[in-house]
Ligand code: FES
């Protein structure tokens with residue numbers, strides 16, 4: 001066999017994988033899963049709990065697409081191990097709406113067209129929620145900083161910044177949105 | 189089609205997309221979100237060599253691994269395929285030769301991904317390593333090492349030489365003639381979603397493939413060919429794509445492989461490429477060396493243009509023949525070019541195949557041309573925006589290469605960005621380190637010819653109305669984030685006088701939906717929009733007839749809006765849409781109608797005339813203002829103004845979204861993105877290393893919409909998905925020159941190149957791109973201009 005220098009894959013020892021029964025609290029519900037201990041939170045959410053709202057773009061911690069919240073902090077689920085997160089408070093995109101009522105961030109993203117293909121959206125939404133929970137009136141630079149680890153290839157980021165500002169404005173009452181004076185989108 | 193109504197109730201409004209809530213709640217299902225009972229997982233074994241002969245493949249140990257259900261090699265899939273009929277040069281799994289690192293060689297289906305991966309590592313492949321040809325120069329020099337055994341000679345995949353009018357005569361008439369060489373590096377689409385596909389071959393012998401593809405119709409064709417199944421037994425469903433940008437427009441090895449594996453195992457089989465594999469799947473921007481020679485009068489009018497392009501195609505044909513023609517096609521549709529000569533060549537190399545990325549074949553020449561014009565303007569002492577403005581192509585004219593021009597909003601686009609940016613007060617007037625640059629461009633709103641030359645429509649739409657007033661629109665188009673599903677709903681709602689949320693859209697399913705050729709060449713809004721209008725108007729006529737009878741109002745006075753059908757002269761007199769639907773069904777039977785769209789025929793009859801014609805060209809102009817740190821060469825883009833001739837904005841919100849996304853992608857290409865290789869291996873196959881702009885690099889952006897109401901488009905609409913990328917890249921290069929006085933005739937304009945150019949300038953040395961690859965082009969086909 002000719003080993004591939006570039007396409008190497010890391011594989012855990014095959015059949016005798018060590019499994020564990022893990023208790024996870026996701027979006028307020030407790031689940032028990034019996035999974036190999038090396039299985040990532042991303043995989044367990046998507047494959048064992050059917051929460052496919054959380055996406056992946058690299059599975060190597062490089063793109064932010066798989067972001068979920070753990071105790072309110074953004075975490076890359078492709079690098080996180082469930083066994084270390086038992087009984088912690090995990091929130092995914094499916095947990096943003098309450099009783100079917102969407103979170104203001106979700107509404108703002110939909111209204112402003114901040115989700116084009118929508119693939120980066122779940123990760124960005126939860127990262128933005130974490131920011132607004134901790135800093136309800138962020139500056140534009142603070143929003144950029146908070147989302148800098150999340151890549152989006154469709155939007156050029158502009159509409160996302162505008163949507164986070166709009167949601168913050170609606171959640172806190174009025175203050176001047178910095179993107180408001182960019183003059184984006186003057187019509188014909 | 190393009191006729192104007194007094195006022196629209198849906199068209200032109202910034203409505204939310206029909207799938208917006210599904211996307212923000214995580215409800216939207218992408219290909220890798222699907223799972224079926226008894227599903228197996230597939231992995232591909234890929235070549236570690238850029239160029240090698242396969243001597244043997246031993247799959248025995250892999251087959252013996254517990255949990256493995258099937259191991260596949262190219263012997264089981266010997267029929268070649270490819271997106272273009274003229275380049276059927278790909279194999280689902282290589283049989284005799286591998287041509288790039290990452291070329292698929294074998295595949296495994298197993299109970300889980302880990303087992304499939306482990307089995308791949310047990311497959312023994314013996315290779316005889318062949319010389320790797322990693323550049324156009326090398327590939328041209330080594331005619332003895334042929335990557336493919338087709339093409340005119342050596343490693344030339346395709347060559348072209350066309351002359352329209354006598355360029356030498358034009359150069360003789362010029363006051364000033366200038367030549368420039370440029371290099372535009374390749375880059376990749378980097379969609380956030382990795383390609384995924386799920387196949388299920390049922391006990392009834394029918395096959396279904398769910399895939400993240402922009403072109404389910406062409407995948408359908410390729411599957412029928414390679415798997416030797418009747419097309420009628422194959423169903424291809426394209427899921428919403430998590431970003432495409434052209435990277436999911438080819439039929440891919442992994443799509444064919446999961447189908448075959450499902451046929452062999454009788455179980456559903458899924459694959460999701462790793463991010464590294466996505467870099468190898470590629471089909472991205474061709475690296476191109478470009479040469480322009482242009483003659484101009486003192487006033488800046490072009491007298492003749494001679495252009496050459498040298499495309500590094502990578503290992504397979506893909507869309508390459510079209511990409512090559514596109515590099516030479518659209519130079520003539522912005523500023524008037526009375527004589528034009530185009531010579532070009534696409535060369536095979538041992539790298540992942542290049543193909544269509546946003547702008548397909550046109551960003552490279554557009555960038556070079558707009559920088560070249562900037563230099564010409566300077567030599568003539570003209571303001572570069574003014575020089576462009578003065579020599580625009582005329583509306584409703586024919587170019588020298590026989591392209592039919594419709595409406596032209598380029599002049600207004602230039603005026604608007606110049607005015608909004610304060611250009612006159614800034615150009616050549618900003619302090620050292622700060623600069624401003626301008627450029628214009630044009631793009632097609634859908635290719636005039638289909639990939640398979642036939643007389644069939646390019647787009648089909650079917651609409652059904654049920655007696656509850658439910659309206660369903662069926663169309664083969666694929667939503668890749670651009671909003672094509674929403675466009676169907678907006679147009680149908682406008683015509684039928686209902687709201688987009690009243691409509692169910694069913695798309696991209698070869699069993700259920702009429703063919704739309706795919707989400708490429710910026711064709712979807714124009715073509716599906718026109719087809720939808722045609723279908724909807726047939727139904728509207730039935731609704732009006734039934735409603736008119738009931739109301740006693742003549743047909744011509746009826747209008748449909750706000751879920752009612754009413755008398756234009758007496759809006760009180762009307763009935764609800766649902767009642768009208770019931771009356772119409774009672775009168776005519778089940779309500780349904782189809783519409784289709786075929787673009788008008790192009791004018792040119794010469795070989796190559798198929799690339800370039802379109803129902804209508806979109807136009808764009810950009811001004812970029814930026815700051816260059818002369819010490820580090822680091823560039824900060826301060827603001828981008830982008831004006832786009834959209835014809836008519838069906839939804840301005842989505843148009844601006846496409847503009848912002850294109851500007852972003854252009855800045856990535858202009859400043860940092862490169863698909864580069866070292867010894868046959870991709871230098872940077874990860875998202876961390878492949879530098880692309882983040883939130884932190886986001887400049888201010890101002891999007892300006894110019895509406896020219898083109899008669900060819902639905903309500904006058906043109907494309908916006910791709911053309912707006914084009915002027916941004918050269919505007920960046922022109923702004924760098926304005927800022928620090930050095931020309932970077934290369935993309936990306938990375939900090940090292942800027943520092944090097946400044947250093948050369950300090951030492952009084954010219955920096956430049958120097959030599960062109962040595963190619964003897966064939967005698968040009970001489971085409972006598974008809975228009976001009
Ligand atoms: S998938 Fe986790 S960071 Fe990319």
Ligand code: FES
Pocket residue numbers: 114115116117118119120121151152153154155380430431669
């Ligand atoms: S919306 Fe497509 S990647 Fe962000």
